[in-house]
Amino acid sequence: MNAMTSPNLSNVSETMPVTDDYLRITNLWKTYGDFVALQDVSLRIARGEFICFLGPSGCGKTTLLRAIAGLEPQTGGQISQGGRDISNLPASQRDYGIVFQSYALFPNLTVVRNVAFGLENTGRPKAEITRRVAELLALIGLPDKADRYPAQLSGGQQQRIALARSIAINPGLLLLDEPLSALDAKVRVHLRHEIKELQRKLGVTTIMVTHDQEEALSMADRIVVMNHGRIEQIGTPTEIYRHPASLFVADFIGETNRFASQYQQGAVKLGSVVLNTDVPGQTDGTAVMVAIRPEDILPHSAGHDAASKPNRLPVTISAQEFLGSSWRMHLRSDALGEAPLVANFSMNAVRRLDLSEGSRLTVELPAERVLVFPKGS
Numbered sequence: 334m335n336a337m338t339s340p341n342l343s344n345v346s347e348t349m350p351v352t353d354d355y356l357r358i359t360n361l362w363k364t365y366g367d368f369v370a371l372q373d374v375s376l377r378i379a380r381g382e383f384i385c386f387l388g389p390s391g392c393g394k395t396t397l398l399r400a401i402a403g404l405e406p407q408t409g410g411q412i413s414q415g416g417r418d419i420s421n422l423p424a425s426q427r428d429y430g431i432v433f434q435s436y437a438l439f440p441n442l443t444v445v446r447n448v449a450f451g452l453e454n455t456g457r458p459k460a461e462i463t464r465r466v467a468e469l470l471a472l473i474g475l476p477d478k479a480d481r482y483p484a485q486l487s488g489g490q491q492q493r494i495a496l497a498r499s500i501a502i503n504p505g506l507l508l509l510d511e512p513l514s515a516l517d518a519k520v521r522v523h524l525r526h527e528i529k530e531l532q533r534k535l536g537v538t539t540i541m542v543t544h545d546q547e548e549a550l551s552m553a554d555r556i557v558v559m560n561h562g563r564i565e566q567i568g569t570p571t572e573i574y575r576h577p578a579s580l581f582v583a584d585f586i587g588e589t590n591r592f593a594s595q596y597q598q599g600a601v602k603l604g605s606v607v608l609n610t611d612v613p614g615q616t617d618g619t620a621v622m623v624a625i626r627p628e629d630i631l632p633h634s635a636g637h638d639a640a641s642k643p644n645r646l647p648v649t650i651s652a653q654e655f656l657g658s659s660w661r662m663h664l665r666s667d668a669l670g671e672a673p674l675v676a677n678f679s680m681n682a683v684r685r686l687d688l689s690e691g692s693r694l695t696v697e698l699p700a701e702r703v704l705v706f707p708k709g710s
């Protein structure tokens with residue numbers, strides 16, 4: 334919270350020359366004794382971008398965020414913000430607002446005093462602070478909660494207050510560490526939209542840490558996927574989802590069927606079935622891992638082009654689960670051997686083809702949806 338109490342730093346970034354990169358992280362390392370928490374992390378973030386750090390628990394997301402905030406100094410590497418090298422600046426001299434998973438509000442202060450906290454330390458006139466706090470409470474949709482104490486608010490409301498407090502001094506950078514993780518599912522989804530809308534309205538460069546892929550996909554302009562202290566991939570949500578750079582990314586974001594195979598002239602074999610792929614650049618004979626997402630498997634009626642064509646195979650539905658908006662089908666086929674294939678079929682397709690447990694059909698695994706990775710990647 335130091336950064337929120339720092340005087341007038343919000344103006345610094347505005348007087349800096351405008352560069353494409355607002356935040357630039359270069360070859361960042363962080364070690365705890367022998368343990369490497371961040372390994373040569375480099376990243377550029379444009380002004381106004383909404384970035385998510387996404388990855389499994391323990392992969393280094395919070396460590397990276399805390400290094401940017403100056404709360405946990407890096408072991409090596411540089412960080413610059415708005416053209417200024419902040420690598421060695423204490424947290425109090427950096428320009429950001431921060432929100433943690435635990436709301437971290439002062440329990441003994443009212444909502445107004447909580448939101449005003451950072452502003453009071455800037456020495457602004459009282460009338461101006463009162464005006465600004467009212468404006469912030471209106472912005473987050475809680476104008477009538479001014480005199481409440483945190484314990485009198487729901488989790489979602491407390492987190493909105495924490496958000497208001499973090500943006501009170503107009504920071505150049507907004508840092509959010511799993512801000513929605515402690516809330517129930519409904520509130521979480523609702524707040525996703527609110528935070529995103531607020532961020533757009535303010536145009537503030539934002540980094541949000543999350544382990545929730547859906548959250549990252551729905552909120553981020555770009556996602557930084559991390560694993561074991563390293564960046565696996567940086568890209569827009571659709572790039573990351575459609576063109577995962579590694580099997581790790583393909584598995585972590587979305588679901589996949591995966592199987593070992595060998596690459597041969599633009600194709601891989603799934604059991605006895607030939608799957609053409611659009612993936613270039615593999616050498617013939619290379620051992621590969623092949624992945625296909627359940628929703629990319631297309632159902633056709635049983636006789637349809639049968640199994641003679643590539644990327645098609647006859648299957649039987651061995652089990653089905655109703656997911657509300659779709660059906661999750663477990664498919665078996667002699668061509669596949671023991672391994673079942675999991676597919677997601679729309680309600681419409683299931684109705685149209687009259688599918689249920691035991692049904693036979695032909696499925697298509699389109700070439701452009703077959704993902705191929707070098708084995709061991």
Ligand SMILES: Nc1ncnc2c1ncn2[C@@H]1O[C@H](COP(=O)(O)OP(=O)(O)O)[C@@H](O)[C@H]1O
Nearest residue numbers: 365368370388389390391392393394395396397
């Ligand atoms: N102060 C510390 N001392 C030793 N190890 C730490 C410390 N803080 C974090 N770590 C380790 O660094 C790794 C990354 O932690 P963290 O950045 O909190 O992960 P994430 O936020 O992605 O869940 C973890 O293995 C964690 O145990």
Ligand SMILES: [Mg+2]
Nearest residue numbers: 394395396542
């Ligand atoms: Mg964390």
